[in-house]
Amino acid sequence: MATHVWGKSKKGVENATGLKAIAGIETLDTNILGAIIISRIITWIHNRYYSKRLPEMLGVFQGLTFVVTISFFVMLPIAAITCVVWLTLQHGIASIQYFIVASGHVGVWLYHFLERVLVPTGLHHFIYAPIEVGPVAVNHGLKAEWLQHLNQFAESNKPLKEQFPYGFMLQGNGKVFGCLGIALAMYATTPKDNRKKVAALLIPTTLTAIVAGITEPLEFTFLFIAPYLFVLHAILAATMDTLSMALVLLGIWVVVC
Numbered sequence: 001m002a003t004h005v006w007g008k009s010k011k012g013v014e015n016a017t018g019l020k021a022i023a024g025i026e027t028l029d030t031n032i033l034g035a036i037i038i039s040r041i042i043t044w045i046h047n048r049y050y051s052k053r054l055p056e057m058l059g060v061f062q063g064l065t066f067v068v069t070i071s072f073f074v075m076l077p078i079a080a081i082t083c084v085v086w087l088t089l090q091h092g093i094a095s096i097q098y099f100i101v102a103s104g105h106v107g108v109w110l111y112h113f114l115e116r117v118l119v120p121t122g123l124h125h126f127i128y129a130p131i132e133v134g135p136v137a138v139n140h141g142l143k144a145e146w147l148q149h150l151n152q153f154a155e156s157n158k159p160l161k162e163q164f165p166y167g168f169m170l171q172g173n174g175k176v177f178g179c180l181g182i183a184l185a186m187y188a189t190t191p192k193d194n195r196k197k198v199a200a201l202l203i204p205t206t207l208t209a210i211v212a213g214i215t216e217p218l219e220f221t222f223l224f225i226a227p228y229l230f231v232l233h234a235i236l237a238a239t240m241d242t243l244s245m246a247l248v249l250l251g252i253w254v255v256v257c
Contacts, residue, residue, distance in 0.1 A: 028086050033121050045071050093126045097136050108167035109242040115171060116234035131168050142166055167245035174237030179209035179218050
């Protein structure tokens with residue numbers, strides 16, 4: 001299992017190894033979660049020490065320079081702690097990946113739920129990348145498997161589910177039908193005086209979700225003011241994708257190349 005989490009990043013397997021090249025150096029990929037934690041710490045240091053008066057002989061180090069200096073030394077123990085804690089977290093994520101693949105319809109539901117609900121943190125990459133473009137489900141990733149055998153699937157008389165028995169490529173259902181439903185609900189509940197303004201926001205964001213598969217512009221319009229609705233959206237999307245597989249519906253697969 002560890003070989004899929006640590007080691008040299010493979011070309012085309014984004015975030016599947018848990019490492020990311022920063023300034024040419026491979027380091028832990030803590031993604032947005034790490035960025036939020038670090039930015040919070042830096043903000044606290046800045047607010048506390050930016051205006052602090054230093055002795056006259058050290059006056060050149062006041063202000064932003066003093067903040068940067070303190071931040072450097074504060075980050076040293078935090079980096080050491082991260083190297084220990086993040087290993088456990090990433091291995092936990094890797095364990096979830098393999099549980100998902102081996103758990104049938106339950107795994108399909110959990111995969112699509114986590115792929116949606118983790119979007120605000122950026123950690124959804126650890127869920128879908130190893131399966132879609134990494135070696136968790138098949139050696140060369142499900143996207144490559146699909147594209148490599150697409151003509152064979154089209155020419156065969158066998159049901160597609162027998163030829164491609166994976167339910168991890170159905171998130172297009174939520175991106176098309178789910179996002180369309182969200183947009184219609186927001187428009188319908190908007191006071192009539194504001195519907196024209198809201199439509200100007202909803203139309204491009206909904207088209208972006210349906211055509212390009214990029215859902216964040218629409219989802220982030222309500223995520224921070226009604227996070228429980230975003231969780232409900234993730235639950236409904238996962239349920240729809242799982243039912244699509246269980247009922248042998250093909251669904252819609254939106255791929256952004």
